[in-house]
Amino acid sequence: MRLKSLSVRLALWVGLLGLLQGAGVLWFSYLTMQQELGSQRRLVLRDKVDHAQQLIGDMPDDAAIRGKAFELVDLVTGHAELHLAIARQGSTEPTVAFSREASESLRRLKDDIWGTDAFLEWRAQTSDAPMLSQAGAVQLKSGEAYEIVVTIDRSEDQRLLRSLLVTALTAAPFGLAVAIGSALAIVILGLRPLRRFQKTATDITARNLSARIASRGLPTELQGLGHAFNAMLERLDDGVRRLSEFSEDLAHELRTPLATLLGRTQVVLSQPRTVEELTDLLENNVDELQRLSRLVSDMLFLAQADNAQTAVARRDLDLADQARTVAEFLQLLADERGIKISVQGSARVTADGGLVQRAITNLLSNAVRHGAQGTPVTVTVSSDAQNATLEVANQGEPIAPAHLGRIFDRFYRVDSSRARDLGGTGLGLAIVKAIMGLHGGEVAATSSGSGETRFTLCFPRGDQGR
Numbered sequence: 001m002r003l004k005s006l007s008v009r010l011a012l013w014v015g016l017l018g019l020l021q022g023a024g025v026l027w028f029s030y031l032t033m034q035q036e037l038g039s040q041r042r043l044v045l046r047d048k049v050d051h052a053q054q055l056i057g058d059m060p061d062d063a064a065i066r067g068k069a070f071e072l073v074d075l076v077t078g079h080a081e082l083h084l085a086i087a088r089q090g091s092t093e094p095t096v097a098f099s100r101e102a103s104e105s106l107r108r109l110k111d112d113i114w115g116t117d118a119f120l121e122w123r124a125q126t127s128d129a130p131m132l133s134q135a136g137a138v139q140l141k142s143g144e145a146y147e148i149v150v151t152i153d154r155s156e157d158q159r160l161l162r163s164l165l166v167t168a169l170t171a172a173p174f175g176l177a178v179a180i181g182s183a184l185a186i187v188i189l190g191l192r193p194l195r196r197f198q199k200t201a202t203d204i205t206a207r208n209l210s211a212r213i214a215s216r217g218l219p220t221e222l223q224g225l226g227h228a229f230n231a232m233l234e235r236l237d238d239g240v241r242r243l244s245e246f247s248e249d250l251a252h253e254l255r256t257p258l259a260t261l262l263g264r265t266q267v268v269l270s271q272p273r274t275v276e277e278l279t280d281l282l283e284n285n286v287d288e289l290q291r292l293s294r295l296v297s298d299m300l301f302l303a304q305a306d307n308a309q310t311a312v313a314r315r316d317l318d319l320a321d322q323a324r325t326v327a328e329f330l331q332l333l334a335d336e337r338g339i340k341i342s343v344q345g346s347a348r349v350t351a352d353g354g355l356v357q358r359a360i361t362n363l364l365s366n367a368v369r370h371g372a373q374g375t376p377v378t379v380t381v382s383s384d385a386q387n388a389t390l391e392v393a394n395q396g397e398p399i400a401p402a403h404l405g406r407i408f409d410r411f412y413r414v415d416s417s418r419a420r421d422l423g424g425t426g427l428g429l430a431i432v433k434a435i436m437g438l439h440g441g442e443v444a445a446t447s448s449g450s451g452e453t454r455f456t457l458c459f460p461r462g463d464q465g466r
Contacts, residue, residue: 007187014183019176026168030161037157041132042119048075048082048150049136056086056148060141065095072096081153089137089145100126105133105149130154193218197229209237246410253295253411253426257288298427302410305434312352312438319390319459320346320381322353326360327379330368338374339394345381347388349459351439359435359443360390362428363455367394372451383461387441390457399447407445408433432457 052075059065065072065086076082085102087094097103101124108122120133133151140146196213203211212233213226268281320343327341334341341364349356360379367377371394380391399407406412411426429443432455436443440460447453 007184007191010187011180011184014187015176015180018179018183019172022168022172022175026165030164033164034157034161037154037160038132041152041154041157042134044082045119045132045134045150045152048084049134049148051075052084052086052148052150053136053138056138056140056146058141062088062095062140062144064140065146075150081156083151083153085149085151087147087149089147095146101129101131101151101153102149105131105151106147108133109135109147109149124153127155130158190219193222197225200229200233204233206240209233209240242409250299250411254292257292261285261288295427298431302427302430302434305431305438312355314350314352316348316350317353317356318346318348319356319388320344320379322356323360323364323379323381323390326357326364330361330364333365334368334377337368337371339368339371339377341368341377341379343379343381347381347383347390349388349461351459355435355438359432359457360392362432363392363457366428367392367453367455370394370396370453372396386461388459388461390459391454393452393454395451396453398449398451399445399453404445404447408443 052072055068055071055075056065059068072084072086076084083099083102083105084096085094085106086096087106092106092109094103094106097106104124108120118135120135122131122133123129124131130153131151132154133149136148136150138146138148196218200211200213212230215223215226215230218226264281264284268277273281323343327343331341364377364379371377375395377392377394380393382389382391403412408429410430412430413426433443436457436459442458444456444458445454446456
């Protein structure tokens with residue numbers, strides 16, 4: 001069964017890592033101690049062999065060796081693990097041997113191949129104890145050659161190493177438990193800042209999106225997550241606020257034509273009417289119904305654009321040609337106000353021609369409706385290595401800076417009463433922004449104190465907007 005607790009899993013992994021590290025340290029310590037003990041034993045053997053060679057080398061004959069055996073005994077006195085054997089070269093019968101192991105070492109000297117000053121590891125036949133021996137050669141003053149074998153019993157070394165392993169293995173479970181417990185406590189303490197995220201997420205509701213995570217005191221690793229979480233809440237708060245405002249604006253926009261339709265119909269039906277009066281009512285109702293139809297159509301387009309459901313049929317086109325087509329269509333409306341629409345420049349983009357024309361139509365119709373009578377409306381098309389731009393400029397009442405930041409919001413009007421009288425739904429610029437979003441582009445607006453208002457469409461060149 002998989003563990004669901006992150007703290008427990010991290011603690012177990014840390015404990016396992018600690019166990020592996022402990023095992024590595026133990027193995028390294030074991031090998032180091034084994035090597036150190038072996039080095040010490042070899043130094044002891046070499047020292048004893050050298051000392052014995054000095055003593056025997058000064059003796060005249062075999063009888064002197066036997067007569068001064070007590071001096072040789074001093075070499076191993078106080079060291080129960082040491083064994084000394086001396087014999088004529090090539091003989092297995094010891095001239096001097098102080099233990100069974102010493103005699104056996106002489107047989108090993110004959111049976112095994114030893115180099116000069118070499119060491120031999122072997123096991124005693126009777127006790128099966130591990131032994132380490134070193135042999136040396138010496139000549140008496142008489143010229144007789146003798147061999148010296150010093151042997152050390154390494155049983156105590158093995159017991160020491162075995163005790164080290166047993167102690168370490170016995171303590172391992174307790175050490176593992178301490179490591180896991182300590183790691184669990186550290187992980188729980190380290191994850192405490194995450195509870196801020198849990199508390200904030202718990203406090204957030206559709207009616208309360210004001211909760212934020214205080215970044216002060218957060219670990220460095222969580223600072224970025226805290227900023228991203230707060231930014232997400234800001235976006236959600238802004239989206240919910242805009243949705244609430246949009247719902248209110250939509251209700252207001254629908255209430256006015258519906259109330260008009262209902263009022264007119266009720267008045268006409270309150271008493272008998274002539275055919276001319278009924279016809280006039282129906283004609284007036286058609287105007288309101290057409291406005292409602294445009295409103296619903298615009299709302300449907302924006303909803304599809306928000307969910308990326310609007311099909312974008314991209315093709316290569318000239319922005320100036322698209323602007324001229326729209327300008328020719330709107331010129332009759334512009335002539336009524338003495339406004340001349342001109343298009344200049346050229347730039348090619350990969351975009352949906354129908355959507356581009358709709359965006360240009362919304363900008364030009366706004367420019368004609370709100371431009372001062374008798375002033376020109378200019379469309380300027382240009383491009384650089386990255387972008388193609390289309391600018392629509394007109395002369396009229398300047399737009400206050402407070403309005404510039406919101407004119408692309410749905411149902412937002414600088415002058416709501418005048419815009420509604422002119423037949424606008426308050427969605428034209430929002431549709432322009434949605435169309436540019438579908439193309440990966442941007443729309444911006446500027447308005448100077450002299451009365452020039454300029455809207456700019458910026459399209460990525462080639463495939464950059466796909």
